[in-house]
Amino acid sequence: MISLISTVxxxxxxxxxxxxxxxxxxxxxxxxxxVDGGSADNTV
Incomplete structure (x- = not known):
């Protein structure tokens, strides 16, 4: 199994x-x- 985890x-x-x-x-x-760190743009 391959998992990709990215923080943004x-x-x-x-x-x-x-x-x-x-x-x-x-x-x-x-x-x-x-994983979003509290973005203020349209990330999520």
């Missing part, structure tokens, strides 16, 4: 490219966990 803070513009890049990987993760 005010990275709303980076979430979509991150998720899109994961779909292009040879072996995609079985789960993705994104």
């Amino acid at each position: 803070l005010n990275e709303g513009e980076s979430i979509r490219p991150l998720m899109e890049s994961l779909t292009r990987q040879t072996r995609q993760p079985d789960e993705v966990v994104i």
Whole structure:
């Protein structure tokens, strides 16, 4: 099992490219966990 865990803070513009890049990987993760640290933008 492959898990990807990423912490973010005010990275709303980076979430979509991150998720899109994961779909292009040879072996995609079985789960993705994104932990928001209290963003003030459109991260969540």
